[in-house]
Amino acid sequence: MTNPSAARLRERFAGSVGAAAGADGEGVVHVDAARAHELLAWLRDDPGERYDYLTDVTAVEYRDRERPLEVVYQLRSLPRNADLRVKIDLPKDAELAVDSVVDLWPGANWLEREVWDMFGVRFRGHPDLRRLLMWETYSEGHPLRKDFPLRGRFSRAEQVRRALGGDLTAHYSLEELSIAEAYDALPEDLRRQLAPRPGSPAAGAGPGAGGEGGHRVVELALAAPGRGMPGAPEAEGPGSAATAAGPATPAGPDMKTDHMLINIGPQHPATHGVLRLVVELDGEVVVRVIPHIGYLHSGFEKLGEYRHYNQIIPLTDRTDYLSAPANNVAFALAAERLMGIEITERCKVLRVIACELSRIISHLVWAGTTAIDIGAFTVFLWMFQERERAYNLIEEWTGARLTTSLTRVGGMMADLPDGWTDRLREWCRRFPKTLDEVDRMLLRNGIWLGRTQDVGVMTTAEAIAHSLSGPMLRASGVAFDVRKDLPYLDYDTYDFEVPVGEHGDVYDRYLVRMEEMRQSVRILLQALDRLPDGPLNSADPRVILPPKRRAMSDMESMIHHFKQVMEGVPAPAGEVYFPVENPKGELGTYLVSDGTAKPVRWRIRPPSFLNIAALPKMAEGHLLSDLIAINASVDIVMGEIDR
Amino acid sequence: MELKRDASSPPSTASTLERAGFVSPNWVTTRLDDLVNWSRANSLWPMAFGTACCAIEFMATAASRFDLARFGMERVAYSPRQADVLICAGRLPFKLAPVIRRVWDQMPQPKWCISMGACASSGGIFDNYAMVQGIDTIVPVDVYVPGCPPRPEGLLYGILLLQKKIKGESVFDPGLRVEQLANDQGLFLEPAAVDELSEPFGNSVHQTRSA
């Protein structure tokens, strides 16, 4: 089945639209690089298409050197609930460049930078095309290109030398920051937003009113009366100071206030990992914040091209290490769709249990660390106590606390131990009480409310344009949950609600996540009720190893066993994008196979990568302390952001 | 125990040194070592350099169930200048290498380093272009804690081992507290040593074939 949008595209952009392949119900269209931008704009704006949400931008290079490199846009229409994948072929002998779509979807900003960094594809018209994951002076090339060796081009000593020696300032690309111009580069609405901060009642100065020092309105207005500004009404005495400063106070040169540049991270307890924020402050107000990522770039996607499908599962543990079981499930589902494998009923229910349990343990860490950042240490201890209890369950099941490697392609690594379901039931009974206690402690707490309400607001339109997902998107009022809208693992047969916020601020994100934990408990209980007996793994002989007993006694089985372990399981040529609702948001697994046992491309659509990319949008204009709260509310995990 | 003191004879004013005539000269240094090492070992202030998954287990170690404070580590420092143990919990990509080096250089002596987890100790499963193959190519390491991630008990065992090591040190050993500075290339080991430490081992030797 091909996507109907493909037919309409071909009609409208005749000659620029190539083959429309349909892999497993997914619409894929190849389009001409020259008209791609126009075509994508049409897809976004046409009332019949309305692909308003950019899920992902990435690129694929095939092992076959003759094949062109492909830039892939994964689009979604939220109102129509339809997905479309648009591909641009870039022959390798020509210049690798396409038009940027940041003007259509601001969320494309970091995605395109990553493609530039990893593949060397230039995006014409991108506002800030710098490396993202590697550092600016990285000189070995573009790591995800097929001619780039797995271990890099230089010897290890040379790599260490280059990383440590040389001009570290260039390495950190500090030169991008020149304070003087920063304010003037801000968009108009932000400048207006900066001026009337609460506490500076005299911020009536409109654009242009402040003369050369527009952004210094706050200080100028407060300082004005005593200074006898020319043209300002006579205002004597400090009592009238607040009201007297009229609009349009021209700036004197001696009243310049300097902006301050501070650096937070990459080693800082409040950045939740090795995130680095370069913040420009005007007093305490954040004028600009530039997140730097890549400090935990571990080359997951490159490594995946050198591993069999089952060997990738341990890697997925370590991307979003706060919810390893859910990542395992996400990858297994994608690989199974690629190979066309049906999993058993019992396996499905066990995977639902794994997903919901990891949603809870991930949100627990989020709640605990966010509370620490805002000053409530008790919540951290309570949440970690619950997490330890959940760890006990996970450990019983998988043998590991954190890095579970729970699934296999076609099934699970292990079945539940005896009595486990009762222990989970007991935990489900007790756990919501902790949530209630935390709610009681925080929601009646003036400090908590003051620090979270109306802080870091993302409106619905902004959240969609920035490709936010998961609780971040829902807190901004978009009722999109992959479990409901693109159901997998029979989620449509479970009875649960999707909490949606109204204000899109830190407070709503808190409420949404707390409620999600309660809903997860509901799902867990339903899953326990329906857990069927029966086989755990699919019977597909391609992926499931013969039982040990047969492998040791029967020649055929032994050969089969050996080949599967040593050579892996080949997947048919094709590709698949499989989204799941992870605790952080939509985790997409994009797998491309050329028929061998190792994927050509394993792309993770990282939810918190896109969520944190919107941090400047959320934090600019707020106080520095709010920046910490906002950053915490995003729920980032660097392993997934940097991959 | 109550000290009994004879009121007629005043307490001895002879210092330890004066009485050293009938004990070995090493007696003083040994006692001083004991005292200093005892206090150092039991009041370690860790600098938690948490980067990845292992940092979550470090957090669990610090939280209520495992309670790091029992070992004199009540205060987790986030400032290198008030810390004595660098705990690198998690993988260390090349992009982060200058950061940990700088953190280490900022820590005052005496200082020690624990490498927590397979990644910090050897690069772990990430034998690729992005990852430092063991932080001992960047900073000197005292204790390696294996595991991926090590369990909190494992980390605690590593800390106990470090305490044991500290208790065996001598305050007067001039070789112990020397800063191992990096040269202007950023290396504190010979390039050949870095290469040797970073050699692939085990399975990853064979896993460099794509398809």
Ligand code: SF4
């Ligand atoms: S050793 Fe394992 S758990 Fe620790 S950082 Fe490395 S991958 Fe993560």
